[in-house]
Amino acid sequence: MTSVPWLPVRQLFDAFADIRGAGMAKMTKALYPKRPALIPMRDSMVQTCLREDDLGAQAPFAERALGFVRGCQRDLDRNRAAVRAVRQELARCGYGLTEVRILDLLIWPAQAAA
Numbered sequence: 001m002t003s004v005p006w007l008p009v010r011q012l013f014d015a016f017a018d019i020r021g022a023g024m025a026k027m028t029k030a031l032y033p034k035r036p037a038l039i040p041m042r043d044s045m046v047q048t049c050l051r052e053d054d055l056g057a058q059a060p061f062a063e064r065a066l067g068f069v070r071g072c073q074r075d076l077d078r079n080r081a082a083v084r085a086v087r088q089e090l091a092r093c094g095y096g097l098t099e100v101r102i103l104d105l106l107i108w109p110a111q112a113a114a
Contacts, residue, residue, distance in 0.1 A: 003106060004038065004073070004095060006066065006088065008069060009038070009066065010062050010063075010066055010067065010077070013027070013047055013061065013062035013065040014033050014060075014061070014062040016061065017048075017060070017061035017062055024047075024061075024065055024068065025041075025042050025043055025044075025047075027042075027065065028041050028042040028065075028068075029041055032076070032101075036098045036100060037099065038069065038073075038100065039069065039096045039100070039102075040069065040100050040103065041101075041104055042068055042071045042077075042099075043113070045107055046072075046090030046104055046107050049107045049110065050068060050071045050072065052071070053067045053068055053070065053074075054068065058101065069080075070080050072100060072103060074090075075103060076099055076103055077098065077101075078101070080099075083099045083100060083102050083103060083106075086102050086106075087094045087099055087102055090102070096110050
């Protein structure tokens with residue numbers, strides 16, 4: 001996804017860094033409705049799947065969040081055709097989900113089985 005305005009996204013994540021009690025899970029759940037095609041919801045299952053993209057607790061909050069979003073975008077890019085086919089089939093059934101949300105939902109059973 002080359003059209004992502006990464007600098008403003010980083011600035012948005014930086015703003016959340018100063019909110020006490022708002023970690024990445026809460027931040028992504030708050031931001032997802034505003035940018036559902038970009039921001040995945042980070043929960044423990046998704047976080048486990050994307051652990052290789054986690055820069056670690058020593059990294060600044062915004063950098064960790066960007067790594068997470070970039071990891072999701074990378075996974076979407078690798079699986080774009082399959083995820084797009086799922087999105088189109090769901091749309092035919094009356095369900096409008098973004099590719100990012102579909103990836104979130106596909107990660108759950110894969111992680112549960114692992």
